[in-house]
Amino acid sequence: MRDDERSDASALRFLVGSALKAARSTARVTQQAAAKHIGFTSAKLSYMESGETAQSADHVAKLMRLYAAPAEDVEWVVSLAVRADHGVLSTRNDEVWPDWFKLYVGLEKLAQRQFEYANSFFPGQVQTLDYATAVVSNSLHIPAKDVAPTARARIDRQRVTDADEPLQISAVIEESVLDRPFGSPAVMLGQFEHVLDLMTRSNVDLRVIPTSAGNHDGLSTPFILLNFTDARGIAYIEYHTGALYLQERADVDLYALTADRLVARALSAEDTAAAVRSRITRLRNSE
Structure with missing residues (x-):
């Protein structure tokens, strides 16, 4: 998949806006002063920082220089603005995703690496279609008519087996995920075998x-x-009616440390595979 095919302008604008806001805060420049510097109103700059409007590379460069940002920061933020200006990729199955999750999908497509801690079900990137269907069934947020397309959308966005640029994924799941049934025993068996293969x-x-x-x-x-590759990391925390996107370095560093500590407490890859195989044996013996 080519870069221009992967670039979702709304996701890129979010990254650009977050970087601009963080740089302005670090430089202790008021929004009013920054807006005046590029001939904007404060309201227009606010939209720019939130990623709700287009950000020209020239304006981004002028602002980053006003904030005395390091040269490498100016370079990557401007490069993202240039990419965002080249158009929006309309993701397949957009109609079944809420707006706040569409942003995540765009960011996920841009990511090179992902860490996920899951305590209820397998991460979306490693789900089978049958398992994904069971996960989204009986949801308060997903009408019955949208269950099938929503499950398909989860599968369509998977990148772990992408031939050109597979997503590097590290995940820690609770042991209870292995024992929480979604769908029939056959669905769980298929999910376990899929995970072992991945x-x-x-x-x-x-x-x-x-x-x-x-x-x-x-x-x-x-x-x-x-x-x-081109931007600092983001921590994503989802709740019932929306999600938090954290890009402040202190916040991201805290979650990165948490991720490291979770990996340290988890089983080895070999013991994890053995735990999955034990569930496969249990399911087959119960048939």
Whole structure:
């Protein structure tokens, strides 16, 4: 998949706007002063920083220089603005995603690496279609008529087996994920076998954190870390009616540390595979 095919302008604008706002805050420049510098109103600059409007590369460069940002920061933020100006990629199945999640999908397409901590079900990037269908069924947020297209959309956005640029994914899941049935035993069996197959790939690192580990850093909430080639990372935390996108360095660093600590508490890749195989054996013996 080519870069121009992967670039979602709304996601890029979010990255650009977040970087501009962070640089302005660090430089202690008021929004009014920054807006005046490029001939904008404060309101227009606010839209620019939120990613709700287009950001010209010239304006971005002028602002980053006003903020005395390091040259390398100016370069990558301007490069993102240039890419965002080249058009929006309309993602397949857009109609079944809420607006706040469309932004995540765009960011996910741009990410080079992803870490996910999941405590309820397997990460979307490693789900089978049948398992994904069971996950989104009976949801307060998804009408029955949208279950099938929503599940298909989850599969369509998977990049772990992409031939050209596969997503590098590291995930830690709770042991309870292995024992929570979604769909029939056949669905779970297919999901387990799919995960074992993906775990043989060099770009997939899936670990189980055993229930016996007790209290640990991830118990408060599931989260995702997205890392980009051209931008700093983002932490993503989803809740019932929306999501948080955190890009402040202190916030991202905290979640990155949490991710490292979770991996340290989890089983090895070999022991995780053994745990999955034990569930396969249990399901087959119960047939």
